Amino acid sequence: MKIEQANKSQLNQLLLIANSAFGDKFISKQELSTYINQPNQYLFVAIIDNEVVGFISAETCNKTELLNKVLQPINLPKNITNTGWIKQVAVNPNCFRKGIANKLLHSVTTALKNTCDTLFCISWKKGAVTPMSNLLLKNKFTLHKTIPNYWYNDSLTKQYNCDICGTPPCKCSAELYLQ
Numbered sequence: 001m002k003i004e005q006a007n008k009s010q011l012n013q014l015l016l017i018a019n020s021a022f023g024d025k026f027i028s029k030q031e032l033s034t035y036i037n038q039p040n041q042y043l044f045v046a047i048i049d050n051e052v053v054g055f056i057s058a059e060t061c062n063k064t065e066l067l068n069k070v071l072q073p074i075n076l077p078k079n080i081t082n083t084g085w086i087k088q089v090a091v092n093p094n095c096f097r098k099g100i101a102n103k104l105l106h107s108v109t110t111a112l113k114n115t116c117d118t119l120f121c122i123s124w125k126k127g128a129v130t131p132m133s134n135l136l137l138k139n140k141f142t143l144h145k146t147i148p149n150y151w152y153n154d155s156l157t158k159q160y161n162c163d164i165c166g167t168p169p170c171k172c173s174a175e176l177y178l179q
């Protein structure tokens, strides 16, 4: 398996994985393309046998930008200045539990740490399970807080279906991890 920066020719494969992971309409091809070759944006893909099997997206922002972009008000520690925000992680379901997400997370955190003092990840709590929880804890993140109904208004505005809740509103909670 290799991890590399995504290019635009991979967007269709990325969208299939994103739709299967997050439900249709959560993220568009257009939105995914904004992570490619843009300053402060990261999109890494995992490749096996020339096929994209997973991706991770991230961006860097200062504290004010971060607080403007999150979907719910969040209290953050005072000492944060430059943040690396890990946005989406998704793997092809045929390739789950082979360490792909772990490798993607390791690659993006290594890159972000070059310029960021804090890493930030909002992780989807699917019912009782937060799939990214162990992975984040193993990669030295700590749980900062749980935010109920994190996507509630966003799902109504953008009209995306949630894997767990079905049609909007999405009532899932998010867990906020920091490193």
Ligand SMILES: CC(C)(COP(=O)(O)OP(=O)(O)OC[C@H]1O[C@@H](n2cnc3c(N)ncnc32)[C@H](O)[C@@H]1OP(=O)(O)O)[C@@H](O)C(=O)NCCC(=O)NCCS
Binding pocket: 021, 022, 088, 089, 090, 091, 092, 095, 096, 097, 098, 099, 100, 101, 102, 103, 122, 123, 124, 129, 130, 131, 132, 133, 134, 135
């Ligand atoms: C969550 C996801 C990215 C994990 O990808 P993966 O490549 O299978 O993960 P890894 O093989 O690197 O797993 C490493 C560890 O993460 C944890 N983990 C992985 N999938 C998990 C799940 N579904 N539930 C709970 N823990 C999970 C385990 O601790 C695992 O270690 P282990 O296999 O030794 O127990 C993948 O299941 C996925 O794409 N899910 C749908 C999208 C999603 O939920 N993304 C996260 C939203 S923030």
